[in-house]
Amino acid sequence: MAEFKSGFVTLVGRTNVGKSTLLNLLVGEKVAAIANKVQTTRTAIRGIVNRENSQIIFTDTPGIHKPKHKLNETMNETSFASIPDADVILFLIEATSEDIGKGDRMILEKIKEAKRKTILIINKIDLVKREKLLKLIDIYSKAYDFEAVIPISATNVKYKEIILEEIEKNLKEGPAYYDTEEYTDQTMRQLAEETIREKALKLLQDEVPHGIYVEVEKMKLRKNKNNEEIYDIEATIYCLRESHKGIIIGKNGEMLKRIGRAARIDMEENFGVKINLKTWVKVKEDWIDNQSIVNKFKLQ
Ligand SMILES: Nc1nc2c(ncn2[C@@H]2O[C@H](COP(=O)(O)OP(=O)(O)OP(=O)(O)O)[C@@H](O)[C@H]2O)c(=O)[nH]1
Ligand SMILES: [Mg+2]
Structure with a gap:
């Protein structure tokens, strides 16, 4: 063998x-x-x-x-x-x-x-x-x-x-270090954050997308009226400035809707479950130079 x-x-x-x-x-x-x-x-x-x-x-x-x-x-x-x-x-x-x-x-x-x-x-x-x-x-x-x-x-x-x-x-x-059913060590929460950030990166221009980070605050599986499983996900997109916030939300909230829709479709495909996604945009000035926030991205 x-x-x-x-x-x-x-x-x-x-x-x-x-x-x-x-x-x-x-x-x-x-x-x-x-x-x-x-x-x-x-x-x-x-x-x-x-x-x-x-x-x-x-x-x-x-x-x-x-x-x-x-x-x-x-x-x-x-x-x-x-x-x-x-x-x-x-x-x-x-x-x-x-x-x-x-x-x-x-x-x-x-x-x-x-x-x-x-x-x-x-x-x-x-x-x-x-x-x-x-x-x-x-x-x-x-x-x-x-x-x-x-x-x-x-x-x-x-x-x-x-x-x-x-x-x-x-x-x-050497041995199998991970369960052979697994294909990533990322949690669903991290995958959700990355998916939302990816869509924002793709849809937004200039320096705006590089100044954002996404945090999923809530992720809960429930059954809907038709007894189908559905994930309620609530996420906040943090950005650097008020002007960026306006761009991310867009006219009549159109941009945020587009980001949310694209992220939802992607996640439904990847997770194989229905998703109900709610997103908010908040300003957090200078987070990009804030070591304690940036540490979140350090090699684990
Ligand atoms: N033409 C062409 N484009 C490619 C190929 N592979 C990747 N790309 C494109 O290159 C771009 C960057 O791809 P990523 O996979 O995000 O690159 P990355 O090295 O992970 O980038 P960072 O995360 O910023 O370091 C995307 O638009 C890809 O579609 C290829 O073989 N041919
Ligand atoms: Mg990359």
Whole structure:
């Protein structure tokens, strides 16, 4: 019989390279928020893949970026702190890169220090020509001794198995750390908060979405008149300024309704249960520089 393997795999990379997209692809469930904006992921999110002969526990991390405030600093710290703890690192870069940029070089230095097994994932190959890709592979292969270099498109499911097999090859014998039915260690409350934040990120513009955080105050399962199970969820979207509050609520409350509707549809699909979602918007100035609030996003 084949030995059972297990291990912790961390996804690291600059912001917006597609780490969360890849995590969701590998897990086969939506565990992390995705948006075409920088700094979508704020905290370490675990996704679990259970295979016949292995259990792989992934940690998605906030993208590395230039810090402007305490939240940013904490996000970078969370990502760098996850590197030495990993059995295998998935280092994601964008295929469109010409060279090893400053952010990627910084990540590579941390990987070198930690001396962890690392697989280089070159994402978004749908956006570049082959010659450019080969050049990039060459540059990176000279910079570090990667276990493997895999060019992919995280939006295409055909790459899933290739990556999982490569990871499995690099894992050691070990037990299943999590129940094999589980695919994340996030609570439903955290998933609900992330879903609402993702919709706000997608629908809002400029600096507004980066200054928000979501807190679910109530989550209660009940039966409705037709004896169907329904979750009552109440959440508050905190933002930095009165003007932001106005934008989030929108004319006649339209924007908040859109955010709520999109979040509800997503959650009903992911949780497999009807949802009754109520949302409020409140201003909490300077929360982004408030260490005790920001600690909420620290690596657990
Ligand atoms: N064209 C293309 N776009 C992709 C691919 N993978 C991801 N994206 C897009 O890239 C954007 C960022 O994806 P995310 O998964 O949120 O990126 P991230 O690295 O988690 O970003 P942060 O959480 O901010 O660090 C989204 O709009 C994705 O749809 C890909 O293979 N090709
Ligand atoms: Mg992300």
